[in-house]
Amino acid sequence: MTIARETDIAIAGGGLVGLTMACALADAGFDVVVLDGKPAPARRDAAFDGRASAIAAASQRMLARLGVWDALAPCAQPILEIRVSDGDAPLFLHYDHADVGEGPLGYMVENRDTIAALHERAAALPGLAPVAPAAVDQLERARGRIVLGWPGGRIAARLAIAADGRASRLRALAGIGSTTHDYRQTGIVCTVRHERPHQGIAHERFLPAGPFAILPLAGDRASLVWTERADLAPRLLALDDTAFLEELGDRFGDFLGGLALEGPRWSYPLALVRAERVVDDRLALIGDAAQAIHPIAGQGFNLGLRDVATLAHVLAEGRAVGLEPGDAGPLAHYERWRRTDTVVLATVTDGLNRLFANDSAPLRLARDVGLALVDRAPPLKRVFMRHAMGTFGTLPRLLAADHANTVRRT
Ligand SMILES: Cc1cc2nc3c(=O)[nH]c(=O)nc-3n(C[C@H](O)[C@H](O)[C@H](O)COP(=O)(O)OP(=O)(O)OC[C@H]3O[C@@H](n4cnc5c(N)ncnc54)[C@H](O)[C@@H]3O)c2cc1C
Secondary structure, eight states, X not given: OOOOEEEEEEEEOOSHHHHHHHHHHHHTTOOEEEEOSSOOOOTTOTTTOOOXXXXXXXXXXXXXXXXXXHHHGGGOEEEOEEEEEETTOSOEEEEEGGGGTSSOSEEEEEHHHHHHHHHXXXXXXXXXXXXXXXXOOEEEEETTEEEEEETTEEEEEEEEEEOSOTTOHHHHHTTOOEEEEEEEEEEEEEEEEESSOOTTEEEEEEETTEEEEEEEETTTEEEEEEEEETTTHHHHHHSOHHHHHHHHHHHHXXXXXXXXXXXXXXXXXXXXXXXXXXXXXXXXXXXXXXEEOOGGGSOHHHHHHHHHHHHHHHHHHHHHTTOOTTOHHHHHHHHHHHHXXXXXXXXXXXXXXXXXXXXXXXXXXXXXXXXXXXXXXXXXXXXXXXXXXXXXXXXXXXTSSOOTTOOOOO
């Protein structure tokens, strides 16, 4: 088969992370082609994804720098407080944005709004070409290029990026192994309307089956992530609306008044998936293709955005000293830079889920005392808050507070 075209960088996967990567690279002046197995969803498509994501403060700053935030601002809900509790225990951990003296802790945005804003921005950027449907199923390397193929097309690039999700086909085609831990949990996701205002407060309750998160959305609405045992979830999902709302009410409580379901219920099987390495010859892995973590801390997308910012940073730096995108030096730098953050978050989210999914009485007492101690230790609390806000450690340009040196397409 002949090669239809050439580009600097080909990205397999135009989901939240792949499209942000494409915008960041096109913004920095690279030619980019994004291949996705599915056509772009219609604007605010209710069938695209039922989730809303907690977007950390640093991630919001990055989306603003990429020209994506303006379209999201009207539908984003600032998170002003987070309250964490262990079932019905009276002790809880309380994070208040005022304690760090900056803006909100983060924002809640529905994924269907984020994907629409990214598509809008991508369409306005010269040098960025989306191709869909293009489910990548071939990989070859030839004469200093990596070649990706899909039914009906092929493209040669200096660098390929796998952003095709936790079951990444490109990762498998490159022969990169991965480890998977199945949590045997299902994330049931739905949106509710409630009577009383949420005042920007996010609640995370640790129930025996797993975390139950009530996340404020714009308007008197909340996105729920209800973790259940995988063998019990199908029964809950099959209930009619009245019975489902009754089960939901038992866990939610009545502090926001009456509840009504908005839109369908969604279910996501939960697993920790980690690629054995995130770079290869002319290939980098980002987002869930590199690591997919438990949603307990609402950090997967934020982690993927940190992959994006770091890879964009090392590629722009490499170009400034005459290197091309697929050269080994910048890729090795990317792998080193991302290692600690990804290992820490995979370990912490995994550990938290194991700790709180255990209902033994001594363990329950120990973790309640632990929550109370963290709540009374302001320096430790601030460290956790900075991590949740994505403002911890050495940040690449797109995430840093001082953005003076960013390389941008003019
Ligand atoms: C219940 C739940 C709640 C969550 N809440 C949060 C939160 O509050 N905050 C947060 O930061 N994170 C959250 N996450 C995590 C977050 O949703 C993911 O980390 C994020 O969506 C990963 O995006 P991605 O683009 O890497 O992968 P995906 O969203 O899986 O996108 C992959 C893309 O690749 C395409 N594709 C697949 N195969 C191919 C192929 N062969 N060729 C071409 N294209 C292909 C797909 O069509 C898709 O568009 C949550 C996760 C769950 C399960």
